[in-house]
Amino acid sequence: MQPENAEGIIRLDGLQKSYGELVAVKDLSLDINRGEIFGFLGPNGAGKTTTINMICGLLKKDAGEIYINGISLGSDYQKCKKWMGLCPQEIVIWESLTCLEQLEFTARLYDVPRAVARKRSLELLGIFGLDEKKH
Template identity: 50%
Template sequence: MIEITGLVKKFGELSAVKGLDLSVGPGEIFGFLGPNGAGKTTTVKLITGLLKPTAGTIKVCGFDIAKQTLEAKRVMGLVPDEPFVYPKLTGAEYLRFIGELYGVPLAHQKKRIPELLEMFELSGWSGELVESYSHGMRQKLVLGGILLHEPKVLVLDEPMVGLDPKSARMAKEILTTLAARGTCIFMCTHVLEIAEKLCGRIGIMIKGEMIALGTLEELRGKARGGSDLEDIFLSLTGGQEYSALLKHL
């Protein structure tokens, strides 16, 4: 469902993504990890058409995002790292806007919007302006928008940030259910526990390059040990150097 070939993105002299090749299939939850500044969010923006690649191609459900932009966007849903949503719309109006924008039939909207608001415990806030929502509520609203138009490919950048434990648990279950129904999920996260539990395959990126890709077992083998994903991640990304600095605390 997502086919990335030779993807390069440069910002002036800086290479944010260096020749990425990746394929994510239907029903798969792919975890995309890496330290800050690795190029994860840049990759997400390239997949969703918010940035233009310097080289390489991205196909979503067979549609080239550079050439068949609208077709690709129609089958894709994005949850960005910062859920900025129109402050002067109410929560229900935002969902209505998304429903219309993605061509969801009115009858389906009438049924689904109240359900989604109820599911994310936003029913009591559905008539309030989004400007009065907390970060977590906005995040839930954006997730609700995605579920309304039921994309075949879901791209998420730190989707659990700001969610309360109950909502985070629900979001995880939603992702698992969607994947079971065949939705392709590409997720960036710093929460290794989530990646460990949810993702079938995990990719680790550093300085624009994918340094490891595979299932948790495969990564464990590559890292030569480590009981959990945190150990594996730190082993692969060289994150142990801080130990010396901690002595100064």
């Protein structure tokens, strides 16, 4: 576990990922501090998406450590994922789900209880003027 007085809200320590002989991410270490705006820039194939997917727990790392808020992603993924959000490269909308179902499904990914997810989803649809689109 990272020391509690550490500044890094996200800390990568020696992160690595390979696909066979292709090394996608090699020994990446960095700290992203609370309040910083941070982005990965580079050409196609540089490992940007691979790194983000490892940070979010969507892709298993080969080596290294990932800390979110001082907690190792590998030791307590459920706690870490509550502090994360991801805007994917591709739009993720399931055509077979209604607006309400999409919101409830996403809430369930974050272990929000069903009743709370339903209530908050309905509130959000109202806030954004989408009441008529919920079904």
